[in-house]
Amino acid sequence: MHWKARLTLLAAALWWGSLGAIGFLAVPLLFRNAPSAALAGQLAGRLFEAQSWLSLVCGIVVLMGARDPEGTATMGWARGAVAYVLLGMLCALVQEFAVAPRIVARQNLAVWHSFGSALYVAQWLCALVVLWKVSAPATPAEAAIPRGSS
Template sequence: MAWRQRLSVLAAALWWGSLTAIGFITVPLLFANLPTPALAGQTAARLFTAQSWVGIGCGVVLLLSMRAKGEEPRIDWAGGALAFVLGGMLLALLGEFAVAPRILARENLRLWHTVGSAMYVLQWACALVVLWKVAGARER
């Protein structure tokens, strides 16, 4: 397997795995074990910010690895993974810069927490599709 393809698989695995570990394991454990929900929420907010940057970084690595040196980017890269990379990156950016500030300001908390959670799950699904397609691309 070429190094670009290995790098793509690694970036996709890191993105999906970190989303899974933080959103579905670590944050629920924070709320179950820290003394107050406020403390858990503050810690979770920091973790979600870090996760947003991990997702954006992995997306950039994936975008850079989708083209060979001197070639144009391929829209059909990894069986159509490009749209899911861009979608996941957009969701990470919107979560960080549009939703998170509203949650931190406690502005209509129920609405923005629901929107943020839905966007996180959608980003998780995008990262999973990217991982599936990139890992399967070597079989073609």
């Protein structure tokens, strides 16, 4: 496997895995074990902020791995995954810059928290599709194309 394909796979796995670890494990544990809900909320907000930036970096790495310098798709999965990468990155941006500030300001908290949760699950699903497509075995035609040293 070419280094660019390995890096792309690593970024896709990190994206999906970190979303799951933070959103479905770390944050629920915070709310279960922190001395107060306010402290848990502050810590969760910081985790989600870090996750948003990590999501954007992983998305950029995946997008860069899908194209050659001329902009043509070099990976067979690229056409099917690019839309999911962009949608996942959009979810992260909307959550970070539109939803999170309203949650912090406690503006209609139930509505914005629900919307933020839906965006997070949508991003997790997008990252899952991207990982699924990136990790798919190469077709015989793709495997026959030399990609440089492994």
